Amino acid sequence: xxxxxxxxxxxxxxxxxxxxxxxxxxxxxxxxxxxxxxxxxxxxxxxxxxxxxxxxxxxxxxxxxxxxxxxxxxxxxxxxxxxxxxxxxxxxxxxxxxxxxxxxxxxxxxxxxxxxxxxxxxxxxxxxxxxxxxxxxxxxxxxxxxxxxxxxxxxxxxxxxxxxxxxxxxxxxxxxxxxxxxxxxxxxxxxxxxxxxxxxxxxxxxxxxxxxxxxxxxxxxxxxxxxxxxxxxxxxxxxxxxxxxxxxxxxxxxxxxxxxxxxxxxxxxxxxxxxxxxxxxxxxx
Amino acid sequence: xxxxxxxxxxxxxxxxxxxxxxxxxxxxxxxxxxxxxxxxxxxxxxxxxxxxxxxxxxxxxxxxxxxxxxxxxxxxxxxxxxxxxxxxxxxxxxxxxxxxxxxxxxxxxxxxxxxxxxxxxxxxxxxxxxxxxxxxxxxxxxxxxxxxxxxxxxxxxxxxxxxxxx
Numbered sequence: 001x002x003x004x005x006x007x008x009x010x011x012x013x014x015x016x017x018x019x020x021x022x023x024x025x026x027x028x029x030x031x032x033x034x035x036x037x038x039x040x041x042x043x044x045x046x047x048x049x050x051x052x053x054x055x056x057x058x059x060x061x062x063x064x065x066x067x068x069x070x071x072x073x074x075x076x077x078x079x080x081x082x083x084x085x086x087x088x089x090x091x092x093x094x095x096x097x098x099x100x101x102x103x104x105x106x107x108x109x110x111x112x113x114x115x116x117x118x119x120x121x122x123x124x125x126x127x128x129x130x131x132x133x134x135x136x137x138x139x140x141x142x143x144x145x146x147x148x149x150x151x152x153x154x155x156x157x158x159x160x161x162x163x164x165x166x167x168x169x170x171x172x173x174x175x176x177x178x179x180x181x182x183x184x185x186x187x188x189x190x191x192x193x194x195x196x197x198x199x200x201x202x203x204x205x206x207x208x209x210x211x212x213x214x215x216x217x218x219x220x221x222x223x224x225x226x227x228x229x230x231x232x233x234x235x236x237x238x239x240x241x242x243x244x245x246x247x248x249x250x251x252x253x254x255x256x257x258x259x260x261x262x263x264x265x266x267x268x269x270x271x272x273x274x275x276x277x278x279x280x281x282x283x284x285x
Numbered sequence: 286x287x288x289x290x291x292x293x294x295x296x297x298x299x300x301x302x303x304x305x306x307x308x309x310x311x312x313x314x315x316x317x318x319x320x321x322x323x324x325x326x327x328x329x330x331x332x333x334x335x336x337x338x339x340x341x342x343x344x345x346x347x348x349x350x351x352x353x354x355x356x357x358x359x360x361x362x363x364x365x366x367x368x369x370x371x372x373x374x375x376x377x378x379x380x381x382x383x384x385x386x387x388x389x390x391x392x393x394x395x396x397x398x399x400x401x402x403x404x405x406x407x408x409x410x411x412x413x414x415x416x417x418x419x420x421x422x423x424x425x426x427x428x429x430x431x432x433x434x435x436x437x438x439x440x441x442x443x444x445x446x447x448x449x450x451x
Contacts, residue, residue, distance in 0.1 A: 001335040001336065002319075002335075004314065005312075005313075006313055008294075008296075008313035034357075035355055038316075038357075039336035039355065042316070042335050042336050043336060051357075053360060055360060078349065102425025104343055104350040107349040107350055108346075108349075108351045
């Protein structure tokens with residue numbers, strides 16, 4: 001299992017990567033951490049004619065925190081997991097990264113690569129949608145910012161169109177708002193069967209004022225459980241009957257598929273349980 | 286090795302491996318693990334699944350564990366690598382190797398280099414790990430012989446020995 005031949009371009013800047021990408025279009029692939037692209041190339045499920053290596057593009061390897069948390073596409077998952085800025089602004093991202101693969105995957109895998117690959121079972125896409133993050137992309141025509149919810153289209157498909165993902169912008173955690181991510185996988189570090197991210201705002205009266213409940217693994221893109229979101233607003237997060245309603249509504253509104261790892265019925269059940277657990281974990285203590 | 290000049294699309298790759306400056310030739314599609322084995326002649330790093338699942342090809346790149354089947358050799362130009370050959374000083378065994386030997390942490394030995402480098406990194410980060418922490422950290426390495434009990438025991442034992450030596 002060896003990759004097919006390709007032309008290798010080690011980009012020195014984001015602009016160079018964008019212009020090589022524009023020149024070669026669909027025949028080119030952007031290489032960040034390589035934890036998804038290289039297996040696909042080894043199995044020859046991907047055969048790009050040109051590989052544009054981003055690993056020497058220092059401007060993509062930055063973490064900045066002011067009004068928002070800005071994480072460059074090339075930041076390794078392990079670095080983001082340890083970064084004090086990420087822990088301060090978005091602790092849910094730290095816990096979600098800890099559930100991606102294994103240490104040897106996270107030391108090489110990048111934030112941008114994970115997001116741009118858009119695997120339906122992946123952790124960060126669901127978390128970014130729950131947090132209302134934005135994805136910043138640069139193309140030959142300029143730079144644009146895409147809300148996470150519009151970015152993920154379906155399996156391995158994003159709103160990127162001949163563009164380079166340069167960074168993600170994550171709103172800073174604010175008082176009264178908390179978030180949690182949980183998932184179920186067959187073995188530690190395996191692709192998750194289902195994951196659930198919850199972001200909630202609890203009002204002064206102790207009831208939930210706002211909720212975003214997002215699932216991975218139940219559709220081609222992160223899925224917002226809208227009916228469950230509606231059901232929890234106005235109720236307390238330690239109200240067992242409210243949580244039972246959420247669990248039932250989620251089970252009813254998701255339509256996962258069956259595969260060798262789990263049946264659709266099992267995934268539905270797990271989805272309900274995980275959203276309940278994510279709310280329990282997100283509840284302020 | 287590789288005194289020849291690169292031809293066509295090939296490139297020269299210069300790097301430091303186990304403290305020694307090395308140079309080799311690679312076409313872009315050559316995986317780092319194949320470069321290490323065939324171009325540098327270091328066959329301790331094993332090729333298992335070739336798609337990032339089994340962990341047999343685990344090495345350290347600039348101090349961090351990575352899967353050398355998921356990188357191209359040309360990407361490692363200028364890097365510092367550590368492979369299993371660099372683990373023990375001289376002809377002896379590293380305490381982790383010694384513990385694997387004593388606690389039946391290996392049988393056929395195919396997965397062992399990857400486990401050793403992963404365990405080394407774990408123990409640098411966490412000199413006194415719990416069983417859960419060991420299992421979690423090693424979860425990316427697959428062994429088809431021993432069933433992991435011996436491996437976990439070996440890492441515990443190595444941690445104990447290394448703490449008394451520190």
